[in-house]
Amino acid sequence: MSFLDDVVNTGKNVVSTAGTKGKDAVNFSKFKLRVSQLRSDIKVKYAKLGEIAYGAVKSGEKNDEEFDKLVAEIDAAYAEITDIQKQVDELRNVVACPSCGAKTSKENFYCPKCGTKLPEKEKPAEEEKPEE
Numbered sequence: 007m008s009f010l011d012d013v014v015n016t017g018k019n020v021v022s023t024a025g026t027k028g029k030d031a032v033n034f035s036k037f038k039l040r041v042s043q044l045r046s047d048i049k050v051k052y053a054k055l056g057e058i059a060y061g062a063v064k065s066g067e068k069n070d071e072e073f074d075k076l077v078a079e080i081d082a083a084y085a086e087i088t089d090i091q092k093q094v095d096e097l098r099n100v101v102a103c104p105s106c107g108a109k110t111s112k113e114n115f116y117c118p119k120c121g122t123k124l125p126e127k128e129k130p131a132e133e134e135k136p137e138e
Contacts, residue, residue, distance in 0.1 A: 030097055037090050044083045051076050051083075101125070 058073050095101065100109045105122035116123055 033097060034094065037094050041087055041090055044087050048080055048083050051080050055080075 055073065055076050058069050058076070062068050062073075095109065098109075099112050101112050101124060102109055103117035103120060103122055103124065106117060106120040108117055108119040110118055110124070112127065114124060
């Protein structure tokens with residue numbers, strides 16, 4: 007019976023791992039699509055900024071309110087891209103070097119590109135054991 011139990015347990019583990027990897031692949035696709043959408047929106051906003059700047063120079067009138075609004079929207083889009091990249095790094099189990107920005111495994115203590123010491127890993131909280 008133990009052989010059959012091992013086969014069943016192995017099968018369950020394979021299915022569970024495949025399901026997790028499938029979810030990760032879907033998440034990566036969603037993240038990639040969102041970043042692509044954000045970059046496209048940023049290009050459109052840059053074009054609008056250019057039109058506003060050109061119009062201001064030609065007319066001699068400033069339109070700071072609309073200009074500032076577009077700048078804030080572009081900054082928000084870049085911030086969202088940064089957040090998405092952090093989520094992708096978390097899924098891939100990598101960290102960015104604080105010095106050179108190279109991506110490396112969370113398991114490394116030093117950056118393989120520049121040698122900078124990587125931030126300390128968070129240690130899981132130890133459960134307190136009741137004294138006997």
